[in-house]
Amino acid sequence: MATDPDAVDKIFYQELKAFYTDEEIIELGAFIGMNLGYHTFFGTLDFYPMFSPDGRLIDQEESRRIYGTQVSSLQDRGAI
Amino acid sequence: MSNIQGIEKSSITDPELLELMEEALHLGIPGEKFILILARVPSYAKAILKAMIIGFNQGNIDHRIKEVMRVQLARFAGDSYSGQLRSKRAIQEGLEEDLIDSGSNDYEDDERFSEAEKVALRFSDQMYLDPKKVDKYFYDEMKKHYSEAQIMELGGFMVLQYGMQTFIRTLDLSSD
Secondary structure (H helix, E strand, C coil): CCCCHHCCCHHHHHHCCCCCCCCHHHHHHHHHHHHHHHHHHHHHCCCCCEECCCCCCCCHHHHHHHHHCCCCCCCCCCCC | CCCCCCCCCCCCHHHHHHHHHHHHHHHCCCCHHHHHHCCCHHHHHHHHHHHHHHHHCCCCCCHHHHHHHHHHHHHHHHHHHHHHHCCCHHHHCCCCHHHHHHHCCCHHHHHCHHHHHHHHHHHHHHHHHCHHHHHHHHHHHHCCCCCHHHHHHHHHHHHHHHHHHHHHHHHHHHHC
C-alpha cells in the first residue's frame, strides 16, 4: 500500500481473504493508512526518540546524532 | 464490485456511530460507501469518522482551502472515489469547481489564492510527493502565515485524509 498501491488489487484482496475476515482486513487497512499518513508527516517535523538505546533521557541533538536522519532499512523500497 | 463490501445501513444500531455517520453524510465526506465498509469494525469507524470530522470541519483554517487540499491529496493518492466527493459546506461557502481544479494544478500562478493558501497547498502538494522538500526552510515559510497550532491542524488533517485515501484507492470503490 505504501510503495506500490497498484499491487493491492482484487487478486491481492482475494489472497488476504484466505487468511483474514473482511473485518480484520478493514482493521489492517485503516491501521496501515493512518501509519502511512502519520509517519510521512513525522519525518518532516525533524524530531527524534527521547531515549537512547540504553534507556537514557537525551536531548534532540544527541538523539539526532545517535539515530541519524535517514531510515537505514528499506531504502531500495521507497523509504524516505 | 469493491474489494470489501459495506454492511447494510439498517444493520447499524450503535447510536454514536449513527450520529457520526449522519454528521459525515451531512458534510459529504468521506462518503457513505466508505463509511459502510468502515462500519464493519464499529470501534474503528467511530474513531476514524470522529477524527476526520474534527480535522476537516473544525479548527482555525478556512474550510474551503482544506477542501481544495483534500481533493488535491485524493488525486495524488489515485483515489478517484474521494476525488469525486465534495464538501457540501465548502460548496455552500462558495467554493467553485474551477478553483478546486486549480488547487491540483497551477495554483502557484492563480491570483485567486492568497500567499497563505498557496503555502498550504504546497504543504499538501509536497508532503506525499516529495516530503524531503518539507524541511526547516519550508516550515519557516509556513510560520510566516500560520501559527504552530494551525500547522499542526493542517498536518493532522492531511495525514488522515491521505492515509484513508490510500486505503480507499485499494478498495476500488469506484467500480461499484
